[in-house]
Amino acid sequence: MQQHTRTGTPHRAPVHPGPARRGARRLAGAAVAIAATVGLTLLGGPGAHAADNPYERGPAPTTSSIEALRGPYAVSETSVSSLAVTGFGGGTIYYPTSTGDGTFGAVAVSPGYTGTQSSIAWLGPRLASQGFVVFTIDTLTTLDQPDSRGRQLLAALDYLTERSSVRGRIDASRLGVMGHSMGGGGSLEAAKSRPSLQAAIPLTPWNLDKTWPEITTPTLIFGADGDTIAPVASHAEPFYTTLPSSLDRAYLELNNATHFTPNSSNTTIAKYSISWLKRFIDNDTRYEQFLCPLPRPSLTIDEYRGNCPHTS
Structure with missing residues (x-):
């Protein structure tokens, strides 16, 4: 405040x-x-003018624009071989084709246990078309645990900003992490390890560590009411409630959803992920309207908790 x-x-x-x-x-x-x-x-x-915030990208948002399958930016992609990197398993980089707006914030996304980048690939073009560079990664093995996936997310961000072919398009001070299941637990690990991250979004996360008072990165956690693999009562909810109360944080429990809902194109996940990334990676307060006041329960939202107004 x-x-x-x-x-x-x-x-x-x-x-x-x-x-x-x-x-x-x-x-x-x-x-x-x-x-x-x-x-x-x-x-x-x-x-x-929009130039008052040098990180704003794209036109003023509307509900329809953030729910759309594609945003205002045309997107290109490039594959990264596991043989060309160290510390993670390669992946695919999705990025706005245009260079007219300057640099963009960037997000690395990890799949879950036994999963590959294909399970989270839908997030790549959907987020990139809203004005981000997005790296959906493969992990060193499909069985890696959350602490390893957290390190791999950070290794992917380091590659993205230091060695990748699109490093000139990225503002290395504006980075975030996302992940599904064990990758979601990994995104919490990454935020704990690197406080400079601007946003973290765990999707139906799994982790044996249930408490996260060390995290200072604005964090939006998605749970699913029908999750039997990482039940919200023992995973997403305690992860959220143990974040510092002073932190910009939110918990969205998807209605009529399962542990694997984040593996398919989902408008609710996209809408609030875009708003969170824009608000905290781009400092774009135009997106505050979609986060505060807190969204109410609906056909797709079982519950939403958070703090408003946001202070970051």
């Missing part, structure tokens, strides 16, 4: 200026008014 400090001026006896001084004061007052108008514009008041 912003803090406002009240300042005052010392008391002085009234002075009655002559005509010349009154004229000078009127000119000074006009200058102050102009400066105030300019300042209001720069701070987001009337006449503010």
Whole structure:
């Protein structure tokens, strides 16, 4: 929350200026008014432009734009061989084709236990078309545990920003992680290990570690009401409730869903993931409207918890 400090001026006896001084004061007052108008514009008041936030990408969002299968950016992709990298199993990079808007934030996404990148591939073009570079990865083995997957997500981000063919398109200070199941548990591990991450989104996450008070990265956790592999009562819910209460955090429990719901194109997952990534990786407060006030239960949302307004 912003803090406002009240300042005052010392008391002085009234002075009655002559005509010349009154004229000078009127000119000074006009200058102050102009400066105030300019300042209001720069701070987001009337006449503010998207350039006021240098990380904003794309047009002003609407419900239909964030629920669409594709956003405003055309997307290209490139494959990364496991033989060309160390620390993870390669993957596919999806990125906005245009270079006219400058650099973009980036997100690495891990599959779950026994899964490959194909199980989370739908997120690549869907998120990238909204203005992100997205790296859906394969892991070193399909049986890797969450702590390993967390390290692999970070290795993938390092490759993306330091060695990849699209590194020039990425702002290395604006990075996030996502993951499904053990990859979701891995995204929590990654956020714990690297506090500089701007966003984490675990999807029906699994982890033997149930408490996450160390995390300082804004985190949105998706659970599923019908999950029998990582039941929300022993995974997603305690993960959420043990995050610091001061953290920008949210818990969305999908209605009529299973552990594997994140493996298929899903509008609810996409809508709120896009809003979370935009809000915290891009600092784009235009997306706050979709997160606060808290979404209400619906045909696709069983429950939503979180803190509003967001402070980051």
